[in-house]
Amino acid sequence: MNKFELAWAAGFFDGEGCFVAQPQKYAPHPYLRVIIGQTDREVLDRFQKAVGIGGVCGPIKTKHKPMFSYYAASNNAIVAMNRILPWLSSVKRNQFHKAIGRSLTYYYLPKQIHSFKKYEGRT
Numbered sequence: 782m783n784k785f786e787l788a789w790a791a792g793f794f795d796g797e798g799c800f801v802a803q804p805q806k807y808a809p810h811p812y813l814r815v816i817i818g819q820t821d822r823e824v825l826d827r828f829q830k831a832v833g834i835g836g837v838c839g840p841i842k843t844k845h846k847p848m849f850s851y852y853a854a855s856n857n858a859i860v861a862m863n864r865i866l867p868w869l870s871s872v873k874r875n876q877f878h879k880a881i882g883r884s885l886t887y888y889y890l891p892k893q894i895h896s897f898k899k900y901e902g903r904t
Contacts, residue, residue, distance in 0.1 A: 822839065
């Protein structure tokens with residue numbers, strides 16, 4: 782993986798991305814998702830190529846420009862974030878920690894979590 786592209790992806794995600802740990806209607810555990818919404822598909826394709834996982838969907842019609850979304854869920858969300866973790870701001874790392882904490886008891890992801898803990902204390 783290209784470290785320059787991963788660093789770019791982290792900066793892009795810092796400004797545009799979000800984590801969601803959403804309760805599921807028919808399951809007892811929250812569903813972890815990583816989402817970035819944009820009107821420019823090209824930057825989302827670049828992000829997806831940089832992290833090597835997840836997908837881009839759309840366009841969805843809106844009142845203004847069509848909207849595209851990068852989307853990764855469950856294990857894929859953890860893998861995508863693990864790849865850009867060294868370059869994420871402390872704010873986003875903390876948000877990720879909270880989101881994953883809501884889902885962690887339901888996913889067995891020791892390799893990804895160990896990598897996360899390595900960067901957890903960085904500022």
